[in-house]
Amino acid sequence: MTDNELIHILALQHVPNIGDITAKKLINHCGSVEAVFKEKKQNLLKIDGIGTIVISDLFNKEHFTAAEDELLFIKDNDITCLYFTDSEYPERLKHCIDSPILMFQSGNIKLKNQHIISIVGTRKITTSGIDFCNTLVEDLSVFNPVIVSGFAYGTDITAQKAALKHNLQTIGCLAHGLNQIYPKVHKKYVADIKKHGGFFTDFWSSDAFDRNNFLKRNRIIAGLSEATIVIESAEKGGSLVTADIANSYNRDVFAVPGRTTDKQSVGCNNLIKFQKAHLLSSPLDIPYMLNWELDNKEKPTVQKQLFVELTDEEKIIYNYLKADKQQLDIIALECRLPIFKVASLLLNMELNGVVRPLPGKYFEVI
CATH class of the missing domain: 3.40.50.450 (Rossmann fold)
Incomplete structure (x- = not known):
């Protein structure tokens, strides 16, 4: 983003009574953050949920003065700014209604395709x-x-x-x-x-x-x-x-x-x-x-052992699944075990090459 765009974003963030939810509402209505400050007050008041108290201090020039000071700090300290519409803005955070319109980042953060x-x-x-x-x-x-x-x-x-x-x-x-x-x-x-x-x-x-x-x-x-x-x-x-x-x-x-x-x-x-x-x-x-899977480069080679030592609870699950594949919830119900326990046992059995997961949270014996 340009310095001018960042100045306007900072200025809007600095306005009291305008939080992140309201700021996004104003930006979405006006089309851009710069347009918010150019819009007539009477038009802003027509936006649902926007009242005189909310925008009473919007056009105070002190917000731009403060924004310019903060921009100097940002530049002097090699800080990355992330606007809520940027592709670099954390994806999951974008889906939160009250996420910051602008975040400041320092370091070497990489979030693409990461758990x-x-x-x-x-x-x-x-x-x-x-x-x-x-x-x-x-x-x-x-x-x-x-x-x-x-x-x-x-x-x-x-x-x-x-x-x-x-x-x-x-x-x-x-x-x-x-x-x-x-x-x-x-x-x-x-x-x-x-x-x-x-x-x-x-x-x-x-x-x-x-x-x-x-x-x-x-x-x-x-x-x-x-x-x-x-x-x-x-x-x-x-x-x-x-x-x-x-x-x-x-x-x-x-x-x-x-x-x-x-x-x-x-x-x-x-x-x-x-x-x-x-x-x-x-x-x-x-x-x-969370349905995590190991990358192929990291995934250890797993093969079924001839004599796998199963716990008593794992034996119950194994004997039940020998008849046919089944979903996690049903396995827990039929084997009379807590679902969280069954989840842990199945993962251990999978790593030992005894069972394998199927789509829809089904499992079957290998």
């Missing part, structure tokens, strides 16, 4: 939560997913450090401008993350640091990804907000269950109890539920 998951949770992550998160990322690394999180204490930085360890791309979604890093102790990870991913934000360098920014930031975490995974959460917390947003976007949500006596498992248990999340008991549940 993308968000991993969130409490800042007071337990030892068992850290272990599960590390195992999750390690086991999924063969699928080369992009790991998205909020770069905060606890679960966020655990997931992103695990991604770096396994040479995966990782994205930190910030609740402030790219002129700073919070928490400051995480500055030591910035260079590696920019090398293997980067940072997204829709906040300006001049925006005040505010707690409410974190809740606004969560829509980007949820919107970027095909699924959001909650590792641990107390009864209330930002990760639960992210899960709710992901549900509103019709994205998959997974939660790791815990003991009812564990404070940091209450939120996850409630997500599962109220059917707001799939129960996540094994890393293999993720690729199965």
